[in-house]
Each structure stands twice: as structure tokens, then as C-alpha cells.
Amino acid sequence: MSDVIDLPPPPPFDRLADARDIALFLDFDGTLVDLAHAPGAIVVPPDLGERLRKLAARLGGRLALVSGRSLDDLGGHCPIEGIACAGSHGAARRDAAGMSLGEPAQAMAPDALDDLRTGAREFGLMLEAKPHGAALHYRRHPERADLARALADEVAARFDLAIKPGKGVVELTQTGADKGGAVRAFLALPPFAGAQPVFIGDDVTDEDGMAACEEAGGFGILVGDRTPTTARYRLPNVSAVYEWLSL
Incomplete structure (x- = not known):
């Protein structure tokens, strides 16, 4: 590095x-x-x-x-x-x-999106649903970064998803x-x-x-x-x- x-x-x-x-x-x-x-x-x-x-x-x-x-x-x-x-x-x-x-990209499971929506409302995060994943945005509230990551970790583990941290955002995508x-x-x-x-x-x-x-x-x-x-x-x-x- x-x-x-x-x-x-x-x-x-x-x-x-x-x-x-x-x-x-x-x-x-x-x-x-x-x-x-x-x-x-x-x-x-x-x-x-x-x-x-x-x-x-x-x-x-x-x-x-x-x-x-x-x-x-x-x-x-x-x-x-x-x-x-x-x-x-x-x-x-x-x-x-x-x-x-x-191969065609896979859509995120509806249950995973439901869990993310519920958590985003609870923690005051912005959820962006995508055709093949989702993103939890906290750029306006950087103090909520740990909450976003914890929610993403929980949903990713449950639904076998990959986590992509970024600037003011945590994304979930299909593994690989x-x-x-x-x-x-x-x-x-x-x-x-x-x-x-x-x-x-x-x-x-x-x-x-x-x-x-x-x-x-x-x-x-x-x-x-x-x-x-x-x-x-x-x-x-x-x-x-x-x-x-x-x-």
C-alpha cells in the first residue's frame, strides 16, 4: 500500500x-x-x-x-x-x-431489502435500493457510520451478501x-x-x-x-x- x-x-x-x-x-x-x-x-x-x-x-x-x-x-x-x-x-x-x-446480475432478496428498510428507518439512515443491491447512506450524518455498518453486517451475514464501504455509504452487493x-x-x-x-x-x-x-x-x-x-x-x-x- x-x-x-x-x-x-x-x-x-x-x-x-x-x-x-x-x-x-x-x-x-x-x-x-x-x-x-x-x-x-x-x-x-x-x-x-x-x-x-x-x-x-x-x-x-x-x-x-x-x-x-x-x-x-x-x-x-x-x-x-x-x-x-x-x-x-x-x-x-x-x-x-x-x-x-x-451471467445476469442477481436481484437482492426482498426480505433483505425489508430488513434494510426497517433498520434504516430506526437509525435515521437513507436507504437506496438498487436492482442488484442496496446502499445505506450517512453522508449527512457521519456520526451514524457505525450504525450503518452494523446494520449492513447483520443483513449481509443473514443473506450471504458482500459489503462495500465507501465515502458516507455502506453498500451491499451479491458475493463476488x-x-x-x-x-x-x-x-x-x-x-x-x-x-x-x-x-x-x-x-x-x-x-x-x-x-x-x-x-x-x-x-x-x-x-x-x-x-x-x-x-x-x-x-x-x-x-x-x-x-x-x-x-
């Missing part, structure tokens, strides 16, 4: 891309859009989808969004047609043509779904196969994607100042991501 204060900025992107084929994996919240007090409150540049498609073209199609949001939710905020995507922390994947990849698995799945297929993978993300859940890129001869770039991290480089904020990518 690296300490963030020791992480240098990444080499210029255009020089990096000229030197070797790059496969670029981008988180969404906290990387391409600033975090907000609620998932639906993010502000997305109106032309972000078009910008991403142009960037994908520069990379020969080797660009994928890898988000904790479901694919439908992601598409509701940013037009993602023509862009490879993984949603629900990698549980649901599709290529740039819109074709599904891998993570961003590292999504990266590996894309790298096994054209046009990603054989490229040097780079993952850019800000949160704890992005560490799996960064680690998968390291394993494949690439690296991670951390957005922000979280520690510890497996990232090799750091960009300070969302604006710096846009500048680095000429997005």
Missing part, C-alpha cells in the same frame, strides 16, 4: 497513450462527477456522454465506465450508448454495442461482484485484450479495480487524498481528471 502524500501526479496522458495502447477504466461518482449529498443530486455535464465517446474513439474503443450505480441509473444521468460499462460494482456488464457480458472482476472480464475481450490497463477512481471500492490493473501490468490513479491505496499516481479532484484526459 502507498501513502497518498507520496503519490506523484500521473505522466501526461497523451504521452502515455502514444507510448503504449491504454485501456482506460473510469469510476463515475467522485471521479467524473463531484459527490453530492444524495445519489440523485449529482451535477453531470450535459455533454459528458459525447465527450466520453470521443475519448473512447481516441483509445480505439478501450474505455469502460465501472460504477457502483446500476447500468439503468448510470444511463439516467449520462448517455452511455456506445460506451462499455459495468454497473452494480461489476455485477452487470455490457460492451460498447450494448450487448450483455457474463467487485470492480476488479469487471476489469478482468473486459481485459479478456477485444478491444481491451493486450492493452495496458489504467483505473481512475476515488473510493475504497475502486481499489479492487486498481489492483486488477496492477496485476495486468497497468496501474491505478487515485482521485483525492484517501489513504491507504494501491494507486501509483494521484489527481487532486474531478477537475484534474478532466484536464488530464483532455476530456
